[in-house]
Amino acid sequence: MTELALELIRVEYAYRRDVALRGVSLQVRPGEVVAVTGPSGCGKSTLLHCAAGILRAQAGTVHLVGQNLAELPEADRTRLRRTQAGVVLQFGQLVPDLSLTDNVALPLLLEGHEREAARRAALGWLERVGVADDAAATPSELSGGQNQRAAVARALVTGPAIVFADEPTGSLDTHAGEQIMELLLSSARVGGSALVIVTHDNLVAAYADREVRLRDGVIQHEVSLS
Amino acid sequence: MATAELVLGLLHNGPAHGYDVKRGHDAWFPDSRPLAFGQVYTTLSRLERDGLVEVVDRGSEGGPERTVYALTPQGREHLAHWLAEPIQPALGAVDEMVRKVVATIRTGEDASAFLARQRSSHLRRIRELKAVESDSDSSSWLVRDYMALHLDADLRWLDNALDRITEQKETSR
Numbered sequence: 001m002t003e004l005a006l007e008l009i010r011v012e013y014a015y016r017r018d019v020a021l022r023g024v025s026l027q028v029r030p031g032e033v034v035a036v037t038g039p040s041g042c043g044k045s046t047l048l049h050c051a052a053g054i055l056r057a058q059a060g061t062v063h064l065v066g067q068n069l070a071e072l073p074e075a076d077r078t079r080l081r082r083t084q085a086g087v088v089l090q091f092g093q094l095v096p097d098l099s100l101t102d103n104v105a106l107p108l109l110l111e112g113h114e115r116e117a118a119r120r121a122a123l124g125w126l127e128r129v130g131v132a133d134d135a136a137a138t139p140s141e142l143s144g145g146q147n148q149r150a151a152v153a154r155a156l157v158t159g160p161a162i163v164f165a166d167e168p169t170g171s172l173d174t175h176a177g178e179q180i181m182e183l184l185l186s187s188a189r190v191g192g193s194a195l196v197i198v199t200h201d202n203l204v205a206a207y208a209d210r211e212v213r214l215r216d217g218v219i220q221h222e223v224s225l226s
Numbered sequence: 227m228a229t230a231e232l233v234l235g236l237l238h239n240g241p242a243h244g245y246d247v248k249r250g251h252d253a254w255f256p257d258s259r260p261l262a263f264g265q266v267y268t269t270l271s272r273l274e275r276d277g278l279v280e281v282v283d284r285g286s287e288g289g290p291e292r293t294v295y296a297l298t299p300q301g302r303e304h305l306a307h308w309l310a311e312p313i314q315p316a317l318g319a320v321d322e323m324v325r326k327v328v329a330t331i332r333t334g335e336d337a338s339a340f341l342a343r344q345r346s347s348h349l350r351r352i353r354e355l356k357a358v359e360s361d362s363d364s365s366s367w368l369v370r371d372y373m374a375l376h377l378d379a380d381l382r383w384l385d386n387a388l389d390r391i392t393e394q395k396e397t398s399r
Contacts, residue, residue, distance in 0.1 A: 039389060178356075202381040203374060206352035211345075215392065223346035225353055 003066045005030045005162040005194035006051055011060035013046050020046035022217040023060065028162065033185065033195045035208035043217040044198045045166055051196065052164040053081045065161045082107055086155030086163040086193070088184065090170040093151055094139040100126055100150045101135045107158050125153035128190075129183055145176035149183060156187050162194040169204055181207050229261070233269050234278060234297060234305040241282050241296035244270060256366050257355065257373065270295055278304055323380070327387060338395075341388045348377045348384065 006028040013021040020043040028034050036044045049055040051062055053069050062069045065084050069077055087093070094103045104122035109115065126132045129149040131142075139147050148168065155163050168184060169177030181204055188195045199205055209226040212219055236242065236250040244266045251261040270293075273279040278301035283294035297305070323344060330337040355370045355377075 039385070202349065202378045203352060206349045206356065206374075211349060213342075213345075215389070220388075220392070221342040223342065223349075225346060225349050 003030070004028060004063065005032070005065060006196065007061075007063040008047075008051060008057075009061045009063075011047070011050055011057045011062060013043075013050055013055060013058050020217055021050065021057075024214070024217070024219060025060075026051075026212060026219070028194050028196060030161065031189070031192045031194055032210065033188070033197070033208045035205035035211045036196060036198045036214060037200065037202075037205050037211055038214035038220070040200065042214040044214050047214065048164050048166050048196060048198045052085050052087055053077060054087070079111075082110060083158050084161045086158065086160040088148070088151050088155045088163065088165040088168045090167040091144060091147065094147055094154070096139055099136050099138055100131060100142075100153075103139070103150060104154045104157050107154065111158070121157055122153070125157050126150065128187065129153045143176075144171050145180065148172065148176075148180045152180065152184050152187055156191060156193065159191045160193055162196065163188055165195065165197045167199055167201075168197065169199075169201065174203075177201075177204070228308065229265060229269050230273060230278075231305060231308040233266070233273065234301050234308075237279060237295060237297045237301070238305065241294045243292045243294045245292075247295075253363075254365065255369060256363075257358075257369060273301065277301075331391075336391075336395075338388060338391050341384050341391070345381060345384050345388070348381050352377050 004027050006026070008024055008026040010023040010025055011021055012019075012023055018041075022043075024043070024047055026034075026047075036047060038044050046055065050057045051064075053062070053064065057070070064080060067080055069080075072080065094100075095106070098106070101119055101122045104125055105115075105118040108118035108121060113121075123132065123135055126135050126149075129152050131146050131149045131153075134142055134146060139150070142150075148171075151168075155165075163184070165184060169180050172180060184195065184197075185207055187193075195208075197204060197208065205211055206225070210222065210224050212222045214220060232251060232254075233247055236247045236254075242250070244263065247270070248261050248263060248266045251266075270279060274281065274295070277298055279295045280298050281293055282296045283292075285292055285294070326340065327337050330340055352374050355374050358366075358370060
């Protein structure tokens with residue numbers, strides 16, 4: 001059996017006053033595209049943050065490429081996240097003072113790659129996502145769409161098994177949003193990465209192989225779209 | 227559907243016979259049901275009777291007779307008027323979906339399974355529309371965008387319905 005890219009088993013998470021996840025189980029196969037949808041406050045972003053190891057599930061388990069996040073020492077968990085999980089947020093995830101090249105090279109540098117090799121790989125990705133001409137610019141000098149392209153490059157530069165995208169088109173107009181979605185899908189396909197997209201936008205959800213709809217912290221329904 | 231006016235539109239760029247009209251229509255609306263030959267010829271005869279088109283040639287070139295039609299000045303005027311006039315906003319093809327949900331609830335059944343199935347069917351259709359390669363065709367993307375955005379509006383209605391029905395179930399429990 002092929003190892004799952006992601007497996008959540010009865011994951012629970014509560015903020016100080018609100019219960020966000022009430023025992024959610026989910027499996028994502030390698031290369032699969034899953035849309036997590038649902039009304040605001042249904043727990044979809046919390047689900048993504050628990051799955052990506054940004055938040056720690058308070059109950060239940062999260063397996064990323066077969067490894068139980070809760071059982072890994074902190075350093076190993078960080079390393080696993082950095083190499084196997086790419087993250088694309090709505091905006092603001094690039095380091096403001098760094099050029100696009102350095103932003104995209106960052107995950108490789110943190111992994112101990114040699115500086116020139118990391119920059120070359122970053123440039124290759126910036127070219128693939130169509131912002132190579134702005135490689136030397138900092139995020140504040142560029143549009144939201146251009147920054148999202150760089151964010152996609154940064155999420156994929158390590159060749160992760162899975163990419164988590166939280167409302168990746170949320171700050172863009174329809175046309176730029178479509179371009180980012182197509183880029184995200186084609187880039188994930190190149191490396192065989194699975195993709196989990198949290199979205200409230202039906203037109204974005206329609207790109208997925210499967211829709212998982214949450215309501216009040218539980219899965220309301222799950223349907224195949226392919 | 228305004229088949230008569232569309233046929234006038236298809237004759238706008240010059241005279242054509244029925245087969246060209248049908249082919250033109252299907253090229254304009256590649257994701258819709260193709261126009262039936264029977265409908266093309268009935269429509270052309272009616273337009274001729276009303277003085278909106280006229281026969282300009284009946285050549286057969288050794289094959290079956292091919293009547294060539296052209297717009298008359300009245301036809302051109304009718305078309306211009308039709309193109310300028312906004313349509314009456316009304317419930318379209320999806321009203322069957324609304325009727326099914328109302329009927330399900332009125333007969334005391336649980337509509338949530340149907341709503342979830344309809345939701346995935348709508349999402350699948352949007353996915354198909356998006357998978358069509360954007361080509362040099364100057365207008366088919368317009369139709370696809372129109373369809374996708376209307377399906378999106380339906381999906382919002384489906385989501386609201388699903389949420390409200392779930393809430394009702396929870397409060398009555």
